Amino acid sequence: MTGKIEARLTELGITLPDAPAPAANYVPFVQVGDLVHISGQISSDENGLITGKLGADLDTAAGAAAASRCALSLLAQAKAACGGDLDRVVRLVKLVGFVNSTADFTEQPKVVNGASDLMVEVLGDAGRHARSAVSAASLPLGVAVEIEAIFQIQ
Structure with a gap:
């Protein structure tokens, strides 16, 4: 049986990527x-x-599309943390977004x-969250955006 979040992803035409493996000495998620x-x-x-720097190589719309791709990877990691059942997600608590941007770029939010x-589109009200959006002079491998998350699960 498909869960309601998986059904919503299908309805939106979204396929989650595989949960990315860590690129260094850390784990993809920790449950506390x-x-x-x-x-x-x-x-x-x-x-x-x-890749690219907002305010030089990429415009705000391209940056937002890159952030959306980060969100898909976050959902894939949440799914892995929930043993494959996204319906265990109670809510998204917080996102912290880092935007590779020039010193004068101010559209990180x-x-x-x-x-x-x-x-919010995928999780509805459970997707409403606290958030930080900050500039970074550079990000790993020259990527445009990096985002971390905290989810509450049952």
């Missing part, structure tokens, strides 16, 4: 009580890494909206 802390997920799609909007 009913909270799952998911390590930062970098912007990538079926063609590979989404609009970029991270790409992830926030997707979470």
Whole structure:
């Protein structure tokens, strides 16, 4: 039987990627009580890494699309943390978004909206969350966006 979140993903035409494996000496998520802390997920799609600096190489819309891809990886990690059952997600508690941007770029919140909007679209009210959206002078491998998350699960 398909759960309601999986059904919502199908309705939206969204296929989650495989949960990315860690690239260094860390784990993809840690559960403490009913909270799952998911390590930062970098912007990538079926063609590979989404790289570039907002305000120089990419515009805000491209950054928001990259953030949306981070959100898909966060959901894939949440699914892995929940033993494959996304319906165990009670709510998304917090997102922290890092945007690779020039010193004068100020639309980090609009970029991270790409992830926030997707979470609400998929999870409904359970996807409404606290959030930080900050600039970074550089991100790993030159990616445009990296986002970490905290989910409450049952």
